[in-house]
Amino acid sequence: xxxxxxxxxxxxxxxxxxxxxxxxxxxxxxxxxxxxxxxxxxxxxxxxxxxxxxxxxxxxxxxxxxxxxxxxxxxxxxxxxxxxxxxxxxxxxxxxxxxxxxxxxxxxxxxxxxxxxxxxxxxxxxxxxxxxxxxxxxxxxxxxxxxxxxxxxxxxxxxxxxxxxxxxxxxxxxxxxxxxxxxxxxxxxxxxxxxxxxxxxxxxxxxxxxxxxxxxxxxxxxxxxxxxxxxxxxxxxxxxxxxxxxxxxxxxxxxxxxxxxxxxxxxxxxxxxxxxxxxxxxxxxxxxxxxxxxxxxxxxxx
Amino acid sequence: xxxxxxxxxxxxxxxxxxxxxxxxxxxxxxxxxxxxxxxxxxxxxxxxxxxxxxxxxxxxxxxxxxxxxxxxxxxxxxxxxxxxxxxxxxxxxxxxxxxxxxxxxxxxxxxxxxxxxxxxxxxxxxxxxxxxxxxxxxxxxxxxxxxxxxxxxxxxxxxxxxxxxxxxxxxxxxxxxxxxxxxxxxxxxxxxxxxxxxxxxxxxxxxxxxxxxxxxxxxxxxxxxxxxxxxxxxxxxxxxxxxxxxxxxxxxxxxxxxxxx
Numbered sequence: 235x236x237x238x239x240x241x242x243x244x245x246x247x248x249x250x251x252x253x254x255x256x257x258x259x260x261x262x263x264x265x266x267x268x269x270x271x272x273x274x275x276x277x278x279x280x281x282x283x284x285x286x287x288x289x290x291x292x293x294x295x296x297x298x299x300x301x302x303x304x305x306x307x308x309x310x311x312x313x314x315x316x317x318x319x320x321x322x323x324x325x326x327x328x329x330x331x332x333x334x335x336x337x338x339x340x341x342x343x344x345x346x347x348x349x350x351x352x353x354x355x356x357x358x359x360x361x362x363x364x365x366x367x368x369x370x371x372x373x374x375x376x377x378x379x380x381x382x383x384x385x386x387x388x389x390x391x392x393x394x395x396x397x398x399x400x401x402x403x404x405x406x407x408x409x410x411x412x413x414x415x416x417x418x419x420x421x422x423x424x425x426x427x428x429x430x431x432x433x434x435x436x437x438x439x440x441x442x443x444x445x446x447x448x449x450x451x452x453x454x455x456x457x458x459x460x461x462x463x464x465x466x467x468x469x470x471x472x473x474x475x476x477x478x479x480x481x482x483x484x485x486x487x488x489x490x491x492x493x494x495x496x497x498x499x500x501x502x503x504x505x506x507x508x509x510x511x512x513x514x515x516x517x518x519x520x521x522x523x524x525x526x527x528x529x530x531x532x533x534x535x536x
Numbered sequence: 537x538x539x540x541x542x543x544x545x546x547x548x549x550x551x552x553x554x555x556x557x558x559x560x561x562x563x564x565x566x567x568x569x570x571x572x573x574x575x576x577x578x579x580x581x582x583x584x585x586x587x588x589x590x591x592x593x594x595x596x597x598x599x600x601x602x603x604x605x606x607x608x609x610x611x612x613x614x615x616x617x618x619x620x621x622x623x624x625x626x627x628x629x630x631x632x633x634x635x636x637x638x639x640x641x642x643x644x645x646x647x648x649x650x651x652x653x654x655x656x657x658x659x660x661x662x663x664x665x666x667x668x669x670x671x672x673x674x675x676x677x678x679x680x681x682x683x684x685x686x687x688x689x690x691x692x693x694x695x696x697x698x699x700x701x702x703x704x705x706x707x708x709x710x711x712x713x714x715x716x717x718x719x720x721x722x723x724x725x726x727x728x729x730x731x732x733x734x735x736x737x738x739x740x741x742x743x744x745x746x747x748x749x750x751x752x753x754x755x756x757x758x759x760x761x762x763x764x765x766x767x768x769x770x771x772x773x774x775x776x777x778x779x780x781x782x783x784x785x786x787x788x789x790x791x792x793x794x795x796x797x
Contacts, residue, residue, distance in 0.1 A: 308642035314640060319632075319634070323550050323551075327550050330546065331547060
């Protein structure tokens, strides 16, 4: 697959603070790439460097396999941090200005306004917009030039649940068109719902990079409950048990590789025990994220 | 070039402050330059002494070729209004952080600053054209006799007036970029005259030869004060090429320095 963005050894220091530390990353065409990390982990600084508004201290990156010029940025639609527009201009005029800078055709304006459902408010001044409308206008402006890549930095920050759902639908719609999207967020649920790949950043260091589908692969955790007095002992006998833990009235069994909940169920049945509760826990991104963040600094996964 | 100008004008043409300041400026410019004789008449009527000592009809304020230097010097006083507009326009970009978004959208920093420089050029050219026509018309109206042989003598003051504006607006733009706050930039623009005058008067006794090289002084030297000649004093009634060269140098520096700061 074609590489859209390739980052190597990218570093940014502010005085003694290292905001981004030797970052290596690749984003391929068509990926919806989640860029995760707690607040202040260097996500926005990284995106700022990629968009030419922050000068890297060291390292380099390339868009579309070519060295970067300001013309490159016209092929990328980006919203960093908050939406930024001229408050005294209407939504329409703001987009006209962006279109002029990007060299986007004029008829795209009506189209993107429609896509983010702002057509009815397009002639009102930007400063009268609600936060959700501002975010939507920012996405519209990022879409103006039919970009190959879309960069969204916390697009749902500060929105109410309805606004979040709206933005999420817009992102899904755009992703369905085959666009590459880089989505920085600390909302894991959001990333799990829309992203195909994700990377985790902590204090400027890349902790993990992989596919969202791979989350939850590997060892399985099964929740079991049964009306049997020595259930704990019986479960310990099962050859697939890696470890077990009691949580409320249930036992959490961590299974060895190659074993699944079916094997456990059959084992219990053979022992004459019938499970009253049997549930395979799928590892959520949130759980994995927290695990990754708890890892010590030197254990950097590739 | 035209594209960059269009980008900046798009920001300004829907900005009410721009229309108010520019409207007031061009209105004042046109009216003030054209009504000099009326002003003299008013002075003569108000102050009894004024009329008896001077016969205002003998002052060739609007006569060819004096009109060129007289009007361009007077018009130069109004350039502060434009400079304030320039400062508001550039500091807005920092206050709203739109300069950042413009760069994210694909402008380079050089292009961004050039777009502001082109607006400065447009404002300076428009002022020059307006003053040129006011001078031409008032010259036709008030000159006792018109001869093509000397009618345009001194019209080159229009060009040095243009440079005076452009150099000053470049200076204002540079202040705005370096300071990024409108109030502070405007205060500094005003006080820069004061600061320069203090330095000039202090070194005048020791190094008088470097005084013309001061930025604001070099801008003032482009169109020297003409009215002293009506009191029979010697004046400089030509455009000094040295002054032009120094002013061009400062203009170049104030345009280039924010690009590569």
